[in-house]
Amino acid sequence: xGEHVNRWPARLHVVTGKGGTGKTSVAAALALALAAGGKRTxxxxxxxxxxxxxxxxxxxxxxxxxxxxxVAGGGEVRAxxxxxxxxxxxxxDMFYHLGAAGRALRKVGAIDFATTIAPGLRDVLLTGKVxxxxxxxxxxxxxxxxxxxxxxxxxRIGRFLNVTAETARLAKMGPIKTQSEGVASLLRSPITSxxxxxxxxxxxxxxxxxxxxxxxxxxxxxxxIIVNATRPALLAGQKVTKAELKRGLAQAGLPTDGATVxxxxxxVKAYQTRLELExxxxxxxxxxxxxxxxxxxxxxxVDQAGLDELAAALMRA
Amino acid sequence: xxxxxxERLDVDGLLADPAIRIVVCCGAGGVGKTTxxxxxxxxxxxxxxxxxxxxxxxPARRLAQSMGLSELDNTPRQVKGIDTESGGELHAMMLDMxxxxxxxxxxxxxxxxxxxxxxxPFYQAxxxxxAGTQEYMAMEKLGQLRAGDxxxxxxxxxxxxxxxLDFLDAPARLSRFLDGRMxxxxxxxxxxxxxxxxxxxxxxxxxxxxxxxxxxxxQLLTDLSGFVAxxxxxxxxxxxxxxxxxxxxxxxxxxxxxxxxxxxxxVREAAYFAxxxxxxxxxxxxxxxxxxxxxxxxxLSAEQSESAADDLAAAGDQPLTVAALRIHAGxxxxxxxxxxxxxxxxxxxxxxxxxxxAAQPAxxxxxxxxxxIGALLA
Numbered sequence: 001x002g003e004h005v006n007r008w009p010a011r012l013h014v015v016t017g018k019g020g021t022g023k024t025s026v027a028a029a030l031a032l033a034l035a036a037g038g039k040r041t042x043x044x045x046x047x048x049x050x051x052x053x054x055x056x057x058x059x060x061x062x063x064x065x066x067x068x069x070x071v072a073g074g075g076e077v078r079a080x081x082x083x084x085x086x087x088x089x090x091x092x093d094m095f096y097h098l099g100a101a102g103r104a105l106r107k108v109g110a111i112d113f114a115t116t117i118a119p120g121l122r123d124v125l126l127t128g129k130v131x132x133x134x135x136x137x138x139x140x141x142x143x144x145x146x147x148x149x150x151x152x153x154x155x156r157i158g159r160f161l162n163v164t165a166e167t168a169r170l171a172k173m174g175p176i177k178t179q180s181e182g183v184a185s186l187l188r189s190p191i192t193s194x195x196x197x198x199x200x201x202x203x204x205x206x207x208x209x210x211x212x213x214x215x216x217x218x219x220x221x222x223x224x225i226i227v228n229a230t231r232p233a234l235l236a237g238q239k240v241t242k243a244e245l246k247r248g249l250a251q252a253g254l255p256t257d258g259a260t261v262x263x264x265x266x267x268v269k270a271y272q273t274r275l276e277l278e279x280x281x282x283x284x285x286x287x288x289x290x291x292x293x294x295x296x297x298x299x300x301x302v303d304q305a306g307l308d309e310l311a312a313a314l315m316r317a
Numbered sequence: 318x319x320x321x322x323x324e325r326l327d328v329d330g331l332l333a334d335p336a337i338r339i340v341v342c343c344g345a346g347g348v349g350k351t352t353x354x355x356x357x358x359x360x361x362x363x364x365x366x367x368x369x370x371x372x373x374x375x376p377a378r379r380l381a382q383s384m385g386l387s388e389l390d391n392t393p394r395q396v397k398g399i400d401t402e403s404g405g406e407l408h409a410m411m412l413d414m415x416x417x418x419x420x421x422x423x424x425x426x427x428x429x430x431x432x433x434x435x436x437x438p439f440y441q442a443x444x445x446x447x448a449g450t451q452e453y454m455a456m457e458k459l460g461q462l463r464a465g466d467x468x469x470x471x472x473x474x475x476x477x478x479x480x481x482l483d484f485l486d487a488p489a490r491l492s493r494f495l496d497g498r499m500x501x502x503x504x505x506x507x508x509x510x511x512x513x514x515x516x517x518x519x520x521x522x523x524x525x526x527x528x529x530x531x532x533x534x535x536q537l538l539t540d541l542s543g544f545v546a547x548x549x550x551x552x553x554x555x556x557x558x559x560x561x562x563x564x565x566x567x568x569x570x571x572x573x574x575x576x577x578x579x580x581x582x583x584v585r586e587a588a589y590f591a592x593x594x595x596x597x598x599x600x601x602x603x604x605x606x607x608x609x610x611x612x613x614x615x616x617l618s619a620e621q622s623e624s625a626a627d628d629l630a631a632a633g634d635q636p637l638t639v640a641a642l643r644i645h646a647g648x649x650x651x652x653x654x655x656x657x658x659x660x661x662x663x664x665x666x667x668x669x670x671x672x673x674x675a676a677q678p679a680x681x682x683x684x685x686x687x688x689x690i691g692a693l694l695a
Binding site: 018019020021051120153155201202203204231234235238240244245247248249251252253254255259260263264265266267268270271273274277299301 | 641643
């Protein structure tokens with residue numbers, strides 16, 4: 001058993017965050033981290049964006065669980081882009097053996113219709129597939145040690161995960177209701193953990209706090225707050241005078257003209273203003289009462305090495 | 318500041334032009350779209366004397382925050398504390414999706430039918446959660462605002478969709494939905510005089526109905542059939558309005574502004590959108606690139622600063638200068654990275670004018686901050 005099992009105890013990790021916070025990268029890094037020590041994980045996306053394929057620079061993912069990364073120690077990460085239409089057909093086939101009828105449904109536009117008129121159904125299909133992968137086993141052994149879902153952004157996460165509320169209005173009984181109740185109970189169990197990715201900027205932090213309140217009210221377990229793209233704090237609270245800068249530049253053999261000195265002083269000041277804001281945002285996040293993990297800013301952008309770096313940071317957390 | 322290669326977008330020219338009546342800000346989530354829309358609205362009102370309304374659709378109430386308002390609702394509210402000497406006014410509103418949908422229903426059908434529709438569980442689901450309802454209703458509200466002819470300029474902040482393209486696709490998807498075979502199928506019994514749709518479907522689509530029955534259950538089918546029948550009377554008018562709004566968007570009175578931040582995903586989204594606007598012959602005015610970093614000491618390179626910092630640090634001297642040089646090197650690298658990302662757009666669309674807005678040390682959430690952004694845009 002890898003030690004991370006205790007640190008990331010859930011089996012279904014739902015990763016959300018405001019747009020632009022890097023939630024897809026964080027989800028991928030978490031899938032990598034949890035695959036360490038010979039584990040197998042599944043990284044899932046549900047919004048048809050092909051974000052995983054873009055991140056790993058592969059061809060667009062089909063509706064199939066394919067290995068995208070081999071992890072040292074015999075582990076692997078597989079990836080799946082869930083398409084609601086395919087998920088519905090698979091569901092029909094699995095539970096009703098409706099091979100031909102399923103295709104007939106597609107032909108008359110029933111699937112497009114159903115997922116258009118009742119988006120709650122769409123979310124049940126998507127989350128239903130995630131549940132199926134999370135609980136799937138073969139010969140009494142689970143196929144995946146962990147499933148990481150690159151979920152919709154914070155603005156829509158509550159609605160997306162609150163599947164029963166959406167379908168209960170429409171389906172008072174029948175298989176849809178049963179299905180959504182099954183998904184709902186998994187999402188409200190300790191098997192699930194929702195992690196919220198944020199940056200140290202005001203709007204993402206605000207949306208993070210709002211999402212935590214919303215999820216808590218829905219009894220969906222909130223895991224960690226993951227602060228992405230943090231930088232080391234230099235010169236926090238220190239006063240830097242131009243005279244001092246000028247002496248330092250002179251010693252380093254760099255230009256000491258007025259424009260350079262005051263330009264650098266202004267950059268330091270802007271940086272410090274930013275640091276103060278970040279510090280107050282950190283304090284706000286800490287008050288939310290969930291463990292906070294900080295990930296470093298990747299100076300070279302998000303490539304495989306960068307993802308490995310994030311994965312290592314997540315494993316230490 | 319380090320420059321974008323594209324021709325500079327003339328924002329003031331756009332805002333001052335009396336022929337421009339609608340500015341649509343579109344782009345990925347998290348790029349500062351709402352702030353840009355609000356800043357443009359404020360500048361149009363204060364500098365160009367235009368009676369301006371800003372329409373935002375975001376449930377996170379970002380515009381409310383950035384305009385220093387605690388609450389917005391479906392009616393435009395005048396923004397206080399702005400300079401009205403030029404004769405302009407700024408109003409802001411947030412789309413109430415459900416209320417707008419209710420109004421559309423009321424306008425297109427009898428009170429009795431409307432009551433039936435409101436009571437149907439499908440309507441309740443659709444009017445609050447329909448994938449695309451926000452987009453439909455944003456279009457509807459835009460159409461209403463424009464039809465009222467009360468405003469010199471309407472600035473629209475598009476919904477935080479899965480994809481920015483959803484805003485453009487909403488009317489087409491509605492049409493496709495309404496013309497769909499499935500809908501006709503469900504409408505058939507209502508049109509043929511109240512015969513149970515179930516038996517009709519069973520008669521003609523045995524395989525199909527078996528599936529539907531199994532998956533959905535009979536109660537759901539009855540509700541759905543009722544909903545579709547009730548909506549049938551008003552769909553024509555609804556679609557016509559959506560089509561009209563779409564035509565307004567293609568008209569030269571409209572200017573689309575792509576909003577992006579210098580991040581890969583945001584710029585990619587802007588490029589998709591630009592392709593679509595060109596394909597749909599919609600008036601693309603330019604790109605606003607928010608949060609671009611900038612160094613006034615560009616002559617001092619990142620490598621030079623870092624090696625000087627390393628040397629000083631190794632000697633154990635001048636720790637403050639060491640830190641300042643590292644901060645500077647980080648800034649230069651960030652600037653270079655951002656310009657590289659921006660170039661992927663400007664290289665692909667060399668004829669689209671662009672303007673960069675410098676990153677602010679702190680977030681904008683008051684009128685003064687919006688004014689600063691407006692000045693940077695112009």
